[in-house]
Amino acid sequence: MEILCRHDICGKKTLKEKMSDTVIQIEHLSKMYRLGVINNGVLFRDIQTWIALKRGKEDPHSKIGENKYSGDKDHFWALKDITLDIKQGDRLGIIGKNGAGKSTLLKILSRITTPTEGTIKIKGKVASLLEVGTGFHQELTGRENIYLNGAILGMKKRRIDEKMDSIIEFSGIEQHIDTPVKRYSSGMYVRLAFAVAAHLDSDILIADEVLAVGDADFQKKALGKMQDLSTGEGRTVLFVSHNMGAVKKLCETGIVLVNGNISFFGNIDDSITKYTQSTTTQGVVSSEKNFDIVESKPFQVEKIEITNKDNLQAPVYESMDDIKIRIHCISREQIPGLYCYFALRRDDGFSLIVCDSKEDNLDIFNNISSGRYCAELEIPKSILAPGDYYPYLSFSDGNTLIESYLNGPTFRVVDTISIRGNNRNALTSLILDWKIKKN
Numbered sequence: 001m002e003i004l005c006r007h008d009i010c011g012k013k014t015l016k017e018k019m020s021d022t023v024i025q026i027e028h029l030s031k032m033y034r035l036g037v038i039n040n041g042v043l044f045r046d047i048q049t050w051i052a053l054k055r056g057k058e059d060p061h062s063k064i065g066e067n068k069y070s071g072d073k074d075h076f077w078a079l080k081d082i083t084l085d086i087k088q089g090d091r092l093g094i095i096g097k098n099g100a101g102k103s104t105l106l107k108i109l110s111r112i113t114t115p116t117e118g119t120i121k122i123k124g125k126v127a128s129l130l131e132v133g134t135g136f137h138q139e140l141t142g143r144e145n146i147y148l149n150g151a152i153l154g155m156k157k158r159r160i161d162e163k164m165d166s167i168i169e170f171s172g173i174e175q176h177i178d179t180p181v182k183r184y185s186s187g188m189y190v191r192l193a194f195a196v197a198a199h200l201d202s203d204i205l206i207a208d209e210v211l212a213v214g215d216a217d218f219q220k221k222a223l224g225k226m227q228d229l230s231t232g233e234g235r236t237v238l239f240v241s242h243n244m245g246a247v248k249k250l251c252e253t254g255i256v257l258v259n260g261n262i263s264f265f266g267n268i269d270d271s272i273t274k275y276t277q278s279t280t281t282q283g284v285v286s287s288e289k290n291f292d293i294v295e296s297k298p299f300q301v302e303k304i305e306i307t308n309k310d311n312l313q314a315p316v317y318e319s320m321d322d323i324k325i326r327i328h329c330i331s332r333e334q335i336p337g338l339y340c341y342f343a344l345r346r347d348d349g350f351s352l353i354v355c356d357s358k359e360d361n362l363d364i365f366n367n368i369s370s371g372r373y374c375a376e377l378e379i380p381k382s383i384l385a386p387g388d389y390y391p392y393l394s395f396s397d398g399n400t401l402i403e404s405y406l407n408g409p410t411f412r413v414v415d416t417i418s419i420r421g422n423n424r425n426a427l428t429s430l431i432l433d434w435k436i437k438k439n
Contacts, residue, residue: 024086029118080261091236093255095256102208125201146192251268254267288304301393301405306326311324322381335397339365341395343392
């Protein structure tokens with residue numbers, strides 16, 4: 001137990017000083033949704049429930065004698081007993097599967113919805129970027145919505161005027177800033193919404209998966225801006241994303257939500273590891289994936305399978321195995337210029353290997369006749385570091401995208417038979433040719 005001095009006579013921070021670092025304090029936070037029926041069916045009981053909850057007491061009409069978080073057919077606990085302190089300047093990544101409770105937590109922090117149980121104490125102004133168009137009035141122009149958002153944050157018009165040029169420049173939609181936002185594309189929405197949230201006077205910035213709508217250049221720009229806000233201006237950033245590469249680049253700490261509970265809280269590398277370990281189970285890892293057949297398509301892939309050099313399939317391979325990726329495809333007509341772009345990606349979406357079928361000058365897919373084919377790629381042994389991987393394929397004729405396959409079969413690489421072992425945090429795990437000579 002840590003003893004906090006009331007006065008700083010022992011060279012430590014006082015209790016008041018330690019508490020002053022905390023900008024978000026969450027204690028025993030829970031959120032329950034009722035499925036289907038949204039009331040008790042009787043007005044008098046609804047009033048009793050409302051009065052009890054308002055006084056901080058239990059709902060007199062809730063069931064007793066069972067675990068309140070167990071759930072039933074009429075109730076769903078989106079969050080269960082969350083306790084968390086977030087310090088000023090923290091960049092916290094919130095990760096988890098769909099339905100884990102990430103968006104619910106952010107909506108409660110943004111005061112969009114109220115908790116069923118627990119308390120939240122927030123010090124400072126909160127700017128939220130949760131869904132495309134949140135906080136925008138459809139009939140107002142982009143410029144007018146900037147003033148609207150600033151007013152909501154309590155800013156004076158003069159202060160908003162000072163920020164206006166930098167907001168418009170960052171958003172990159174100067175030509176459309178005086179157009180009603182109802183005519184904006186989703187990408188333009190996100191650009192303007194993020195520019196507003198990042199530049200106006202807020203102490204806490206909350207961003208959900210909405211940034212994924214933007215293009216790659218804007219995502220990179222937005223992540224850099226959030227880093228600057230945290231390190232340069234001391235703002236607190238809460239970031240939700242399924243892109244583990246973006247989370248790792250921006251955040252320092254992370255929490256992993258599983259079924260409404262915090263299953264892990266720690267540095268971001270450990271958080272991502274815990275998350276990927278929980279999502280990539282033996283049931284998910286597979287050495288083969290089949291795709292739906294559509295007879296009207298001129299070309300498509302039937303199946304992708306992963307094997308070793310002896311054509312044996314397994315969900316787990318040793319790093320010393322030669323791994324083959326076999327692409328079973330159907331050609332229904334000749335397509336001039338057809339080629340395949342291949343990428344081998346890690347479970348966080350990072351492309352470790354990229355190549356295309358034209359690079360060896362054989363150009364094997366160009367103008368192939370009708371029929372079934374099996375193309376094969378081989379990844380030499382001792383290249384892949386231990387981890388989980390999946391192939392990405394896209395087929396094009398140079399002008400038009402013919403077909404793309406975002407997620408092939410996921411396979412795992414381990415290292416148990418060599419002296420190198422599995423603890424190799426690197427992009428590749430090469431065996432290089434070492435030489436030494438005496439000078």
